[in-house]
Structures are given as structure tokens and as C-alpha cells.
Amino acid sequence: xxxxxxxQDLRKSYDGKLEAVRGLNLEIQSGECFGLLGPNGAGKTxxxxxxxxLLSPSSGKVTVLGRTWQREERELRERLGISLQExxxxxxxxxxxxxELFASFYRRPRATGEVLAELQLQEKADAWVGKLSxxxxxxxxxxxxxxxxxxILFLDEPTTGLDPQSRRQLWDIVRxxxxxxxxxxxxxxxxxxxxxxxxxxxxxxHGQVITEGTPAELIAKLGGNxxxxxxxxxxxxxIPMERWRGLPGVESVWPExxxxxxxxxxxxxxxxxLLDAVASQGAKLQHLTTRQASLEDVFVRLTGRHLREN
Amino acid sequence: xxxxxxxxxPPSSKAAPPVRQNGRWSGYAHLLAARMKExxxxxxxxxxxxxFPLLLAIGLGIAFREKPANTTSIAIVAxxxxxxxxxxxxxxxxxxxxxxDVVPLQQAEQAFRLGKYDxxxxxxxxxxxQYRYDPAxxxxxxxxxxxxxxxxxxxxxxxxxxxxxxxxxxxxxxxIDFLIPGLLGMNIMNAAMWxxxxxxxxxxxxxxxKRFVGTPMRRSDFMLALASSRLLLxxxxxxxxxxxxxLIFHMEVLGSWLTILLxxxxxxxxxxxxxxxxxxxxxxxxxxxxxxxVVMMPMWILSGVFFSYARFxxxxxxxxxxxxxxxxxxxxxxxxxxxxxxxxxxxxxLVMVIWGGVSFVLxxxxxxxx
Numbered sequence: 049x050x051x052x053x054x055x056q057d058l059r060k061s062y063d064g065k066l067e068a069v070r071g072l073n074l075e076i077q078s079g080e081c082f083g084l085l086g087p088n089g090a091g092k093t094x095x096x097x098x099x100x101x102l103l104s105p106s107s108g109k110v111t112v113l114g115r116t117w118q119r120e121e122r123e124l125r126e127r128l129g130i131s132l133q134e135x136x137x138x139x140x141x142x143x144x145x146x147x148e149l150f151a152s153f154y155r156r157p158r159a160t161g162e163v164l165a166e167l168q169l170q171e172k173a174d175a176w177v178g179k180l181s182x183x184x185x186x187x188x189x190x191x192x193x194x195x196x197x198x199x200i201l202f203l204d205e206p207t208t209g210l211d212p213q214s215r216r217q218l219w220d221i222v223r224x225x226x227x228x229x230x231x232x233x234x235x236x237x238x239x240x241x242x243x244x245x246x247x248x249x250x251x252x253x254h255g256q257v258i259t260e261g262t263p264a265e266l267i268a269k270l271g272g273n274x275x276x277x278x279x280x281x282x283x284x285x286x287i288p289m290e291r292w293r294g295l296p297g298v299e300s301v302w303p304e305x306x307x308x309x310x311x312x313x314x315x316x317x318x319x320x321x322l323l324d325a326v327a328s329q330g331a332k333l334q335h336l337t338t339r340q341a342s343l344e345d346v347f348v349r350l351t352g353r354h355l356r357e358n
Numbered sequence: 359x360x361x362x363x364x365x366x367x368p369p370s371s372k373a374a375p376p377v378r379q380n381g382r383w384s385g386y387a388h389l390l391a392a393r394m395k396e397x398x399x400x401x402x403x404x405x406x407x408x409x410f411p412l413l414l415a416i417g418l419g420i421a422f423r424e425k426p427a428n429t430t431s432i433a434i435v436a437x438x439x440x441x442x443x444x445x446x447x448x449x450x451x452x453x454x455x456x457x458x459d460v461v462p463l464q465q466a467e468q469a470f471r472l473g474k475y476d477x478x479x480x481x482x483x484x485x486x487x488q489y490r491y492d493p494a495x496x497x498x499x500x501x502x503x504x505x506x507x508x509x510x511x512x513x514x515x516x517x518x519x520x521x522x523x524x525x526x527x528x529x530x531x532x533x534i535d536f537l538i539p540g541l542l543g544m545n546i547m548n549a550a551m552w553x554x555x556x557x558x559x560x561x562x563x564x565x566x567x568k569r570f571v572g573t574p575m576r577r578s579d580f581m582l583a584l585a586s587s588r589l590l591l592x593x594x595x596x597x598x599x600x601x602x603x604x605l606i607f608h609m610e611v612l613g614s615w616l617t618i619l620l621x622x623x624x625x626x627x628x629x630x631x632x633x634x635x636x637x638x639x640x641x642x643x644x645x646x647x648x649x650x651x652v653v654m655m656p657m658w659i660l661s662g663v664f665f666s667y668a669r670f671x672x673x674x675x676x677x678x679x680x681x682x683x684x685x686x687x688x689x690x691x692x693x694x695x696x697x698x699x700x701x702x703x704x705x706x707x708l709v710m711v712i713w714g715g716v717s718f719v720l721x722x723x724x725x726x727x728x
Contacts, residue, residue: 102572102728122574130572136564140399141392152388153575156379176399196573 051114052078052200052231053099058108060094060255068094070255072108076248078199081222081232083246085239085343087353091255092235093133096204099233100130113199126155129193133204139178143169143188146177147195154196167191167221183214190221201225203234207241219245239343251347258350266346271299272311275345276318279307279335280326287329295321302349311341311349385575389583394590406552407591411545412602415538418664419607422533430501431457432477433466439481443509450508476501538603539694540663543687545595546622547657550629551650553588555637559646562637562726571727585630592626593619600694612697620700621693624707625686628714632682634721657683685709 058072069091076082084092097103099110101117101124110117115124137146144160151157164170167187172180180188186206193201203222207215222232222245236242242249243263250260259266267273280287292310293301297318300311312318315338326333347353397403434440440460447458458479461469469475470490476498478490487509491498511517561567570580596619603609611618636653640646660667661683670678678684685706692698692706700707 100572102568125572125574128572130569132565132569132572134565135569137566137569138392138396140396145392145395149388149392150573152380152384153570153573154380155574159378192569 050078052076052080052112053082053233054109054111055099056109058095058098058110059106060091060098060103061106068255069098069105072252072255072257074250074257076231076233078231079226079229080247081226081234081245083242083249084233084235084252085237085242085249085347086235086252087237090252092237092252093204094255095252096202096233096235100128100202101125102130126196127199129196129198129201131189131193131201131203131206133208135189137177137185137188137192140176142174142176143180144173146188147191150192151195156197157195158197160195163191163195166194166224168217181214183210183217186210186214186218187221190218194225198230200231200233203232205235205237207236207238215241239347243343249343251343251350253351259346263343266343267341270311270341270345270349272297272313273341274312274315274338275341276310276312276315276322276336276338277304277307278310278322278333278337280329281332281334287325287331291325292322295325300349304348307335309345311345383579386579386583389575389580390586393583393587397587397591407545407549407595408598411541411595411599415534415541415599415602416606418537419534422537429455429457430476430497430504431459431474432479432501432505433469433475434458434460435463435466435478435480436460437481439485439487443479443481443487446509446512447505450512452504452508456505456508477505479505532607534603534607535609535695536666536691537664538599538607538609539690540687542596542599542622543625543661543683543690544658544663545599546592546625546686547629547654547683549591549595550588550626551633551636551654553591554584554630554633555646555650556643557584558634558637559640559643562728563641563643565728568728577727581634585627588626588630589623592622596622609694611694613693613699614697617693617700618690621686621689621703621707624710624714625682625689628682628686628710628717631714631717631721634725635717638721638724639726657681660684662687680709682710682713 053074053076055072055074058069058074059067060069061067072091072095074082074095084095086092094103098105099112101110101112101121104117112124113127117124141149144164147160147163151160161170164173167190169184169187169191172184177185177188190201190203190206193203201222206222207218210218219241222234226232234245246263248260248262249266250257251266252258259269261269289301289303289308292298292308295310295318297312297314298310299313302309310318310322319336319338323333434443444458444460447453447456450456459475463480466475466478470478476491476495480488480490482488489502489506491502493499558567561570571577600609600611600618604611632653633650636649637646640649657663660670660678661681662668662678663683667675667678667684679688689703689706689710692703693700
């Protein structure tokens with residue numbers, strides 16, 4: 049398998065002070081869907097725009113399809129499709145006209161009718177862009193990226209602000225593109241999107257990759273696939289964290305919003321012991337839930353913050 | 359469109375979708391077509407580019423039209439001799455051009471101050487008249503002379519010399535003739551500055567420029583398409599304004615239409631360059647609107663659109679003549695009103711070319727696509 053995108057020690061500072069990207073290394077294989085996950089302001093957009101050749105890095109090396117932006121920009125542009133975080137396409141052009149316009153820039157574009165059908169935009173083909181819903185606009189934005197018949201598709205926050213149905217439609221489009229052999233790099237701050245769509249992902253915070261791997265690998269790094277969250281009554285709040293850490297099957301402990309979260313491998317072994325421990329201290333359990341560990345837990349563990357917090 | 363023909367190529371390694379092949383000018387042709395469609399679908403553009411200048415021409419043409427007879431309004435101060443003055447005026451040859459009211463002194467003075475009357479005529483005790491006029495008001499001075507002539511002649515004055523007058527207000531020398539080429543020049547400037555400057559900043563703010571740069575689109579094609587759309591529109595603007603001048607105001611276009619179009623095109627390109635420079639870095643349309651107005655507004659006044667810039671002090675003249683709109687207006691007036699050739703306007707064309715060229719070079723250097 050060949051490398052589609054490679055970047056080494058990428059750095060970007062604006063006006064010489066704010067460092068948006070601080071030493072980033074990525075290697076994305078052909079045919080994979082790679083996600084950059086992180087909170088707002090983590091440097092995802094700066095990173096993706098450098099890789100798209102729209103921003104130049106302050107230092108570091110970028111190769112896309114074995115080429116560099118400095119030397120073979122036009123050649124690369126023919127082979128990439130881009131959807132920016134926010135582009136307001138001309139409202140007074142129809143969907144088809146917009147797509148024809150973008151197709152006209154490529155030497156060998158795809159047939160616009162086919163792309164419209166693929167993105168379920170045929171019915172809106174002759175409607176003005178200004179009349180489209182949020183989901184339709186976003187599909188059109190992706191259509192303008194796909195019409196050039198790209199090998200790599202860059203999507204910057206493709207589903208932000210969309211309703212659940214539109215998000216799912218977009219995920220299907222991304223999967224179809226991947227099935228046909230395409231490579232995808234996307235950024236998102238949605239955990240579920242990253243888990244469902246990405247083969248591999250890098251979690252970014254403060255301009256750096258803090259961890260990287262498949263969603264399953266990242267969750268496994270927590271130590272357990274399950275999370276137990278509970279709260280105890282007043283007289284139990286003095287119980288030290290180490291006490292919980294020492295329970296069988298517990299991989300890690302962290303307090304959160306008055307709750308205590310445990311990462312465990314096997315909840316059915318841990319829960320009875322937990323109940324005994326609470327009772328032996330003369331305290332009462334006030335809350336208890338268990339769930340599958342998610343990327344959100346990975347992020348919280350690594351940064352101490354939630355993804356959606358700004 | 360002729361530039362993009364479907365061509366079937368053999369399947370590639372990737373799940374080969376049907377592909378077509380685009381020619382060199384496909385991007386340019388689509389960009390130009392898209393721009394024209396967008397403008398046609400924008401009612402504001404139609405209004406500001408085509409209707410507004412026409413309304414302005416018609417409005418100003420009517421306000422400053424040549425009045426059929428130059429009548430003057432005067433007040434005769436009420437008194438025993440007032441009727442005598444009135445009789446004399448009625449008997450005079452100019453009676454149709456003089457409108458006289460008999461009013462009490464105080465009321466007459468007040469109306470005179472407000473500009474209702476051009477002149478006060480106050481009979482004195484010796485059977486004569488005293489004129490009260492304002493030497494700073496041309497119509498007041500004219501009125502005094504006219505009324506004096508009327509009264510003297512009616513009273514029996516014999517003129518030692520026989521004179522006669524002929525009316526001369528042929529097309530070519532009227533205010534509307536001066537105005538229409540000026541409006542044309544102003545409109546070419548407005549349309550180029552907004553059509554290029556505003557459109558670019560709008561597209562930059564919408565991240566559309568950035569999106570375009572993310573495709574293999576040639577940046578020169580984009581600029582060329584923008585400029586071409588401007589030139590196409592300019593031809594229509596010239597036709598509408600000059601057409602209105604000919605049809606409504608019976609203007610005579612002495613120069614050749616080709617020369618007029620060429621000068622308009624040079625002006626449109628020069629102002630496109632200035633518009634490009636104005637918009638080369640602005641991120642918000644509010645900033646761009648401010649900048650465009652700052653650039654244009656002085657020229658509306660200084661470049662002889664509504665009145666001749668010869669009225670400004672002599673020391674200012676070289677500076678005023680170096681403004682691009684002055685050059686465009688002068689060149690348009692020379693060709694439209696005097697039938698001057700293109701070659702005779704070389705110095706004015708040079709002024710426009712320098713403005714456009716320098717602006718364009720700086721704009722390309724500083725231009726931000728993102």
C-alpha cells in the first residue's frame with residue numbers, strides 16, 4: 049500500500065506568535081479514511097489547509113501523492129478534491145451550473161449528471177443554490193470536490209451543523225468514495241463520526257497529535273472497553289481514589305462532575321466488589337451506570353477536557 | 359458549450375467513471391458564463407448599472423432644461439405710483455418675460471430675501487423708480503437690466519443703435535450634452551469598481567476564492583473572466599445612456615461609435631485595475647465598500663461629471679487632469695460632442711493606462727485569494 053499523504057514536523061505560526069500547529073507528523077495510506085479529531089482551535093483546519101496546499105507551513109515537509117506543493121501544484125490539484133469548512137457558493141447559480149463550473153476547471157472531470165445522482169441532488173439540479181437546505185448545500189460542496197474525479201478527498205468538518213439524517217447521507221457518500229478506491233482525510237469534532245467513518249485517526253490538541261491509531265486501538269489504550277460511572281452519598285465522599293483504583297478489573301479512575309468514572313475490562317466482576325466496598329464504608333450508592341468506552345473517554349483521559357468544550 | 363465535448367477514455371485502475379475532456383478555455387468560458395448569469399439574476403445589479411444612470415440623466419436633464427422663456431419675477435412696492443409702473447411694463451416689448459406683483463414694502467422685502475422676487479421696484483417721489491437688487495445673484499442683475507430697459511422703452515426712450523437678437527441653443531452646447539458623457543464616465547467607473555472590487559471581496563468573504571484556488575482553475579482565467587464580464591456590460595451601458603441621450607434629449611453624437619466604445623473600454627479596464635487594487639486584501643465587504651467610496655467620491659466632484667472642473671482654481675488643474683475619471687470624461691466629451699479622433703486623445707488615454715497598469719501590477723502583487 050502506498051503513502052497518500054506524508055507530513056513531517058509540520059509547524060505553522062501566524063504573525064510570528066500564535067503557533068497553530070506545533071510539530072505534526074502524519075502518514076496516511078492510499079485507500080484509507082483518516083480522521084483528524086480534536087476540539088475547536090486544536091489546529092485541525094490549519095493542518096488540513098496546509099496539506100491541501102492552501103496555506104504554506106512555517107516549517108516542515110509535506111508530500112501528497114509523492115509530490116510537493118511547491119513544484120507540482122497544478123498536477124496535484126487535478127487529483128485532489130477539497131471541501132472547505134465553510135464555503136458559500138453563489139446563491140444565484142443552479143446546482144447543475146455550479147457543478148458544471150467546477151467540472152470545467154479539471155482536464156478530465158466526471159459527468160456532472162452522474163455526480164448529481166450519486167449525491168442525490170438530481171431533483172434539485174435546476175434549483176438555485178440559495179434555495180437549498182443545509183444538508184443539500186453540504187452535499188453540493190462535496191459534489192464540487194468529487195466532480196474532478198479525485199484520488200484524495202479532503203473534508204473539513206463535513207457534517208458540522210447538519211441534522212442526523214443529512215449526516216448519515218454524507219457518511220454514505222464518504223464510504224462509497226472509499227469503496228471505489230479513494231483516500232479520505234477529514235476533520236471532525238464529533239466522536240461518533242470518527243468512530244464510524246475512520247479507519248485510523250489522530251487526536252489533536254493545541255496543535256499537536258496527542259495519540260494516533262484505529263478507533264479500537266485508541267479505546268483499548270484506556271485499559272478497558274467499559275466505563276462505570278457512579279456517585280456515593282456524603283459519608284462516602286472521603287473514600288480515597290486509590291481505594292477504587294485497587295478494585296479488581298479497574299484499569300483507571302478519574303473524577304468527573306461529582307461522579308467517579310472507572311475504566312474496566314469486565315463490569316460483571318467489578319460491580320459486585322464495588323457495591324461491597326461502598327457498603328463496608330457505611331455509604332450509599334446514589335448513581336450507577338455502565339456504558340461502552342468511546343473516543344470521548346480517550347480524549348477526556350488524555351486532556352482532562354471534553355471535546356465539545358471550547 | 360463547444361469547449362467541453364464528452365470523450366470516452368479507456369477504463370483506468372480506479373472504478374472508471376465516464377470521463378470527459380475539457381479544453382484549455384473551458385474554465386474561462388464557464389467562469390464568464392457563470393458571472394453573467396449571476397448578474398442577470400441580481401435585480402440590484404440591473405438597477406444600479408442600467409436604470410439608475412438613466413434616471414439620473416433624465417432627472418438632471420429635466421431640472422436643467424432650457425426654459426422656454428426666461429421670465430423674471432419682480433415686486434412693485436405698493437403706493438400711488440405702483441399702477442403707473444405696472445402699466446408701463448405691460449406696454450413694453452418684454453412684458454411676457456416679466457412677472458410683476460404689487461405688494462407692501464415689508465412683505466416685498468421679505469419675499470425678495472427668500473428668492474421669490476429677483477428685484478424690488480420702488481416708485482420715488484419724483485415720478486421715477488428705485489431698483490433694489492442683489493449684485494451677488496445673477497438673476498437679480500439680469501432682472502434689473504431687463505426691467506430698466508422695459509420701463510425706459512415704454513416711457514419713450516429711443517435707442518441710438520438698431521440691434522437684433524437670434525436664439526442659439528442647438529444640441530451640443532446644452533447642459534444635458536455636457537452631462538451625458540460625464541454620467542457615462544461616472545457609470546463606467548462605478549460599475550468597474552463595484553463589479554470588480556465588491557465582487558472579489560464578497561467572494562473572498564464567502565471563501566469562494568479559496569475554494570476556487572483549491573481546484574486546478576487558472577487564476578489568470580478567473581481574472582480575465584471577471585474583466586470580460588465588465589466589458590460586455592459596459593457595451594450595454596454605453597448603448598443605453600447614449601441611446602437615451604439621442605432619443606430623449608436629441609443629442610448629436612459626432613464621434614464614431616467605435617472610438618467611443620474603445621475609450622469606454624480603456625476606461626473600464628483602467629477602473630477594473632483600480633477596483634482590483636482596492637479589493638486586493640480586504641476581508642470584509644464593509645471594508646471594501648468604504649474603500650471603494652473613498653476612492654470614487656472625490657472624483658464624482660473633481661472630475662467634471664456634473665459641472666466643469668475648470669471652475670476649480672488654476673493651481674489644481676494639473677492634479678485634476680491627472681485623475682483617471684477626468685481623463686475618461688474629457689476623452690468621452692471630445693469624441694461624443696466634438697467628434698475628435700482616438701489619436702487626438704492619446705494623452706488622456708495614457709493617463710488611464712498608467713492608472714490601470716500601475717494598479718494592476720500592485721494588485722497582483724498584494725492580492726490575497728484566502
